[in-house]
Amino acid sequence: xxxxxxxxxxxxxxxxxxxxxxxxxxxxxxxxxxxxxxxxxxxxxxxxxxxxxxxxxxxxxxxxxxxxxxxxxxxxxxxxxxxxxxxxxxxxxxxxxxxxxxxxxxxxxxxxxxxxxxxxxxxxxxxxxxxxxxxxxxxxxxxxxxxxxxxxxxxxxxxxxxxxxxxxxxxxxxxxxxxxxxxxxxxxxxxxxxxxxxxxxxxxxxxxxxxxxxxxxxxxxxxxxxxxxxxxxxxxxxxxxxxxxxxxxxxxxxxxxxxxxxxxxxxxxxxxxxxxxxxxxxxxxxxxxxxxxxxxxxxxxxxxxxxxxxxxxxxxxxxxxxxxxxxxxxxxxxxxxxxxxxxxxxxxxxxxxxxxxxxxxxxxxxxxxxxxxxxxxxxxxxxxxxxxxxxxxxxxxxxxxxxxxxxxxxxxxxxxxxxxxxxxxxxxxxxxxxxxxxxxxxxxxxxxxxxxxxxxxxxxxxxxxxxxxxxxxxxxxxxxxxxxxxxxxxxxxxxxx
Ligand code: TXE
Numbered sequence: 069x070x071x072x073x074x075x076x077x078x079x080x081x082x083x084x085x086x087x088x089x090x091x092x093x094x095x096x097x098x099x100x101x102x103x104x105x106x107x108x109x110x111x112x113x114x115x116x117x118x119x120x121x122x123x124x125x126x127x128x129x130x131x132x133x134x135x136x137x138x139x140x141x142x143x144x145x146x147x148x149x150x151x152x153x154x155x156x157x158x159x160x161x162x163x164x165x166x167x168x169x170x171x172x173x174x175x176x177x178x179x180x181x182x183x184x185x186x187x188x189x190x191x192x193x194x195x196x197x198x199x200x201x202x203x204x205x206x207x208x209x210x211x212x213x214x215x216x217x218x219x220x221x222x223x224x225x226x227x228x229x230x231x232x233x234x235x236x237x238x239x240x241x242x243x244x245x246x247x248x249x250x251x252x253x254x255x256x257x258x259x260x261x262x263x264x265x266x267x268x269x270x271x272x273x274x275x276x277x278x279x280x281x282x283x284x285x286x287x288x289x290x291x292x293x294x295x296x297x298x299x300x301x302x303x304x305x306x307x308x309x310x311x312x313x314x315x316x317x318x319x320x321x322x323x324x325x326x327x328x329x330x331x332x333x334x335x336x337x338x339x340x341x342x343x344x345x346x347x348x349x350x351x352x353x354x355x356x357x358x359x360x361x362x363x364x365x366x367x368x369x370x371x372x373x374x375x376x377x378x379x380x381x382x383x384x385x386x387x388x389x390x391x392x393x394x395x396x397x398x399x400x401x402x403x404x405x406x407x408x409x410x411x412x413x414x415x416x417x418x419x420x421x422x423x424x425x426x427x428x429x430x431x432x433x434x435x436x437x438x439x440x441x442x443x444x445x446x447x448x449x450x451x452x453x454x455x456x457x458x459x460x461x462x463x464x465x466x467x468x469x470x471x472x473x474x475x476x477x478x479x480x481x482x483x484x485x486x487x488x489x490x491x492x493x494x495x496x497x498x499x500x501x502x503x504x505x506x507x508x509x510x511x512x513x514x515x516x517x518x519x520x521x522x523x524x525x526x527x528x529x530x531x532x533x534x535x536x537x538x539x540x541x542x543x544x545x546x547x548x549x550x551x552x553x554x555x556x557x558x559x560x561x562x563x564x565x
Pocket of ligand 1: 238263264294295299300303317320322339341373422
């Protein structure tokens with residue numbers, strides 16, 4: 069065991085009453101409506117955060133609106149990139165502090181908090197910083213005839229949309245927030261971020277670093293509170309130009325509808341998935357098992373791109389199931405604040421109860437549990453790593469996003485059946501194909517309905533690769549140059565001379 073000692077600055081930050089971060093300062097307007105934060109690894113209350121009042125929300129959006137037309141508009145693209153890189157430097161300088169706040173709040177392993185919430189988040193930020201000077205319009209040759217010899221020149225400008233509301237879930241509270249505000253700020257927009265009500269802390273600390281980096285007050289603001297009040301008020305606020313959301317499909321539909329109904333706001337929605345991994349028969353059972361662990365068990369399965377449906381050829385499925393059961397037995401639970409832990413708790417009690425509910429119903433439906441299917445007998449939200457043999461593609465565990473360490477396996481007989489089964493879902497975020505046969509993989513990729521298809525790997529998300537869903541997994545793409553289309557508007561200019 070290599071238990072990490074909590075830094076004094078982390079204790080101080082958790083002990084004070086936090087609330088919102090608006091126009092460069094901490095704001096706590098009310099002390100009666102407070103979010104109580106519980107460490108999901110221990111069930112201990114560790115911090116309190118005041119929720120935003122409607123006045124706080126107006127103040128945050130107004131500050132962002134003023135900064136959009138003032139402080140941020142006057143910062144050149146190159147300077148914007150420099151400031152985002154300075155923030156990245158500061159996040160690295162405060163790496164351990166940010167990682168500890170995140171782990172204590174979300175139960176994420178400290179090693180994952182350092183890697184994803186700081187190092188990866190910083191890679192994304194630097195990637196966005198690199199685009200600030202490359203956002204360009206075009207000159208256009210015009211075609212209509214000229215009656216009296218006059219000439220026309222056409223050009224397009226790419227202009228930032230305005231104030232962006234970023235609504236963020238609890239599974240990666242810094243990294244996903246960076247996806248939102250990094251894209252927004254790089255394009256010249258300003259932002260108001262609403263973290264999940266169960267992980268409201270880490271972004272407040274990042275927002276302080278934003279000011280330390282020299283980014284003007286009001287460019288990035290953070291408001292906290294329940295989605296249906298604070299999130300909804302932001303989504304429908306008249307001065308918000310765009311809503312970018314990552315979270316569940318049902319919430320995505322509510323937010324998308326509200327955003328359109330309140331002034332046709334632009335939306336980007338990333339709504340998770342019920343992602344499939346298809347193993348062709350040339351892959352050995354040993355490699356299949358390692359593939360399932362890679363695809364489904366990172367961060368205890370609380371990753372939007374994780375696989376939850378696994379298709380294995382009928383001739384191999386019993387062998388794979390037996391070896392998978394043995395492999396899952398090696399995933400023993402550990403304290404997330406221990407450097408050597410490899411399997412942590414779920415992020416909160418309500419999510420834990422939801423996952424246990426899936427197990428209860430799967431048992432009622434007589435599904436075969438290969439391993440797990442319950443909670444560890446420990447304080448905290450520890451769920452056993454679980455695998456089941458599904459009976460058909462209609463089982464609840466083959467259709468609903470569980471968002472936990474749960475793999476459901478189903479046998480297939482032919483490649484055509486494999487494709488049909490992989491596509492049999494309202495979701496379409498990501499999928500993986502596992503085979504040693506490259507031409508087989510290349511033929512299958514176009515047939516798989518998903519925004520990302522991995523071959524012999526899963527869960528690899530890179531800042532340079534567009535990421536987003538087809539079908540019910542959402543609208544729009546984050547990362548790559550694709551993000552620019554979603555945070556800017558094209559203005560056409562035509563001149564006669
Ligand atoms: O997410 P919600 P929840 C999936 C996963 C999980 C399920 C529900 O299956 O079990 O979603 O999780 C804010 N207007 N994912 O309930 O409701 C809310 O405050 C405006 C997939 O935690 O989607 C939070 O900040 N905002 C996923 C954010 O939306 C609203 C990551 C996400 O909450 C709102 C997490 C409203 N009406 C969960 N209602 C992924 N795609 O990675 C809620 N919110």
